[in-house]
Amino acid sequence: MTSMYTQIFQKILLPFHEKVIKRRNILDYREFLEESQWWSKEKLLDYQWKELEKLLKHACQEVPHWTQIFKSRGLTGTDIKSYSDFQKLPITTKDDIRANKNQMAAKNYIGKTWTKATGGSTGTPLQFDYTSDSYDWRVAISKRGYGWAGCEDGMKQAMIWGVDIGNPPAFKKIKSALHRRVLNIRLFNSFKFDETQMRKCLAELNRFKPEIIIGYTNPLYNFARFVQDNGPVKFRPQAIISAAEGIHDFQRKKIQEIFQCDVFNTYGSREFMLIAAECKDHKGLHLSVENLFVEIIRDDGSPAKPGEMGNIIITDLHNYGMPFIRYQIGDMAVAPREPECSCGRGLPLVESIVGRSLDIIRTSEGKAIPGEFFPHLMKEFRWVKQFQIVQDKIDAVQVKIVKTDGFKDVEFNFMKAEIKKITGDKMAVDYIFVDDIPLTKTGKFRVTVSNLEIKDKFPSPSGRG
Ligand SMILES: [Zn+2]
Numbered sequence: 001m002t003s004m005y006t007q008i009f010q011k012i013l014l015p016f017h018e019k020v021i022k023r024r025n026i027l028d029y030r031e032f033l034e035e036s037q038w039w040s041k042e043k044l045l046d047y048q049w050k051e052l053e054k055l056l057k058h059a060c061q062e063v064p065h066w067t068q069i070f071k072s073r074g075l076t077g078t079d080i081k082s083y084s085d086f087q088k089l090p091i092t093t094k095d096d097i098r099a100n101k102n103q104m105a106a107k108n109y110i111g112k113t114w115t116k117a118t119g120g121s122t123g124t125p126l127q128f129d130y131t132s133d134s135y136d137w138r139v140a141i142s143k144r145g146y147g148w149a150g151c152e153d154g155m156k157q158a159m160i161w162g163v164d165i166g167n168p169p170a171f172k173k174i175k176s177a178l179h180r181r182v183l184n185i186r187l188f189n190s191f192k193f194d195e196t197q198m199r200k201c202l203a204e205l206n207r208f209k210p211e212i213i214i215g216y217t218n219p220l221y222n223f224a225r226f227v228q229d230n231g232p233v234k235f236r237p238q239a240i241i242s243a244a245e246g247i248h249d250f251q252r253k254k255i256q257e258i259f260q261c262d263v264f265n266t267y268g269s270r271e272f273m274l275i276a277a278e279c280k281d282h283k284g285l286h287l288s289v290e291n292l293f294v295e296i297i298r299d300d301g302s303p304a305k306p307g308e309m310g311n312i313i314i315t316d317l318h319n320y321g322m323p324f325i326r327y328q329i330g331d332m333a334v335a336p337r338e339p340e341c342s343c344g345r346g347l348p349l350v351e352s353i354v355g356r357s358l359d360i361i362r363t364s365e366g367k368a369i370p371g372e373f374f375p376h377l378m379k380e381f382r383w384v385k386q387f388q389i390v391q392d393k394i395d396a397v398q399v400k401i402v403k404t405d406g407f408k409d410v411e412f413n414f415m416k417a418e419i420k421k422i423t424g425d426k427m428a429v430d431y432i433f434v435d436d437i438p439l440t441k442t443g444k445f446r447v448t449v450s451n452l453e454i455k456d457k458f459p460s461p462s463g464r465g
Pocket of ligand 1: 279280281282286343344345
C-alpha cells in the first residue's frame with residue numbers, strides 16, 4: 001500500500017536527512033518506542049519511574065530552583081521512592097517559570113540548550129529552554145503517535161494549522177517551505193480560515209489528494225461543515241488527525257461523515273510536543289510514558305478517580321536543560337475508566353482531553369456550568385456558525401453568535417430558554433450577533449471564556465500556551 005516515494009523517503013532520504021545532516025537520535029528512539037509500546041504496563045511504568053528518579057537526582061544537584069525546593073523539604077535527590085514521595089514536590093505553574101526562569105536552568109547545561117516560547121492564549125508568552133536530546137525524544141514520540149493513525153513521513157499530508165505569528169524572517173519562511181516540500185506537506189493557515197480560504201483549501205485538496213489531514217479540531221469541524229454545503233470531496237484520506245484541542249463526539253462524527261475516514265484525536269503542546277494519542281481502537285488516548293510522567297489530579301492534589309476530570313500535571317523525563325517537574329499545563333483531562341486498551345499496547349490511557357477551550361461558567365449561586373453544555377446545545381442550530389460564551393462578572397455572561405442563513409426566531413427563543421434553565425434567573429445573559437470571533441494567539445478557538453477573578457474561579461489553572 002505504501003507508495004514508491006514513501007518507501008524511498010523512509011529508507012533513503014529520511015535516514016540521510018535525520019542522521020547525517022542533523023545527526024539526531026530520532027530514528028534510534030523511534031525504534032526503541034516501537035518496541036516499548038508493546039511492553040506490559042508494569043514494565044513501562046517501571047521504566048518511567050527509573051527515568052524519573054534520574055531526572056530528580058539531576059534536578060536536585062544541578063538546578064538551583066529545585067536544589068532549594070528539595071532542601072526546604074528536607075529531601076535529597078534520591079529520597080523520592082514512591083508516588084506519595086513525589087507528591088511532596090510542589091506544582092509548578094507558568095507564573096513560577098516566568099518568575100524563576102534563570103534559576104530553573106541546569107548549571108551543567110548552560111549554553112547547550114535551545115529556547116522556545118508558547119503563545120500564551122490567556123497571558124504573556126512563556127519562554128523555556130530544552131535540550132537537543134529532549135527534542136529527539138519528542139519528535140520520535142510524535143512520529144510514533146501519528147503512526148498509529150497510519151501517518152508516516154513522506155506521505156501526502158495536508159495541515160490545517162496555526163502558521164507563524166508576526167513576520168518570520170525570510171530565510172525562516174524559505175527554510176520551512178523547503179522542509180515541507182521535501183516532506184510532501186501542504187499547509188493551510190488555520191488563523192485565517194474564513195469561507196474564501198476554505199474554498200481555496202478544498203480546491204487545492206481536491207487536486208493534491210492528501211493521504212492524511214492534520215488539523216486543529218475546530219477549524220477541521222468548521223471545514224467539514226463548509227464542505228458539506230460546498231463539496232464535492234474528490235479525495236479519500238486514510239485518516240484525519242485532530243490536534244491541539246479536545247474533540248466532541250458530534251465533531252468527530254461530522255468530520256468522519258464528510259471525509260469518509262477515521263479521525264484520531266491527539267493531544268500535544270509547545271512545551272512537550274505529543275503528550276497522548278489515540279490508536280485505531282479509540283479507547284482513549286495512550287500517554288507517551290517513555291518521555292513524560294503525566295498526572296491527573298484534583299484541585300486538592302489527590303489523584304482523580306476513574307471517569308473524573310482533573311488538572312493535567314506533566315514532568316518531562318528528558319529535558320535536562322530546564323527540567324519541567326510537576327508542571328501544570330492548564331488543560332484538564334478525564335481519568336480513564338478502561339484500565340487498558342484492546343489494541344494490546346501497555347501504554348496507559350487518558351480517557352479524554354478537556355483542554356482550555358472550555359472554561360467553566362460560574363453562577364452567583366455557586367453553581368458550575370460545565371463548558372460542554374454549550375457546544376451540545378448550539379450544535380442543534382444550523383444557523384449558528386460559531387459562538388462563544390464570555391463571563392466577565394459572576395452574575396452576567398455574554399453569548400456571542402456568528403449566524404448564517406436559516407435563522408429562526410422560534411429556535412432562538414428555544415435557545416434562550418434552555419440557557420436560562422441552566423444559568424438561573426439571577427444571571428444576566430446578553431446575546432450579541434457578531435461577524436467574527438477571533439481565535440487566540442495560538443490559533444485555538446475558545447468556546448467558553450471565563451475572565452472571573454481567581455477567587456471566583458474554580459478551578460484556576462494558569463494560562464495555556
Ligand atoms: Zn490502544
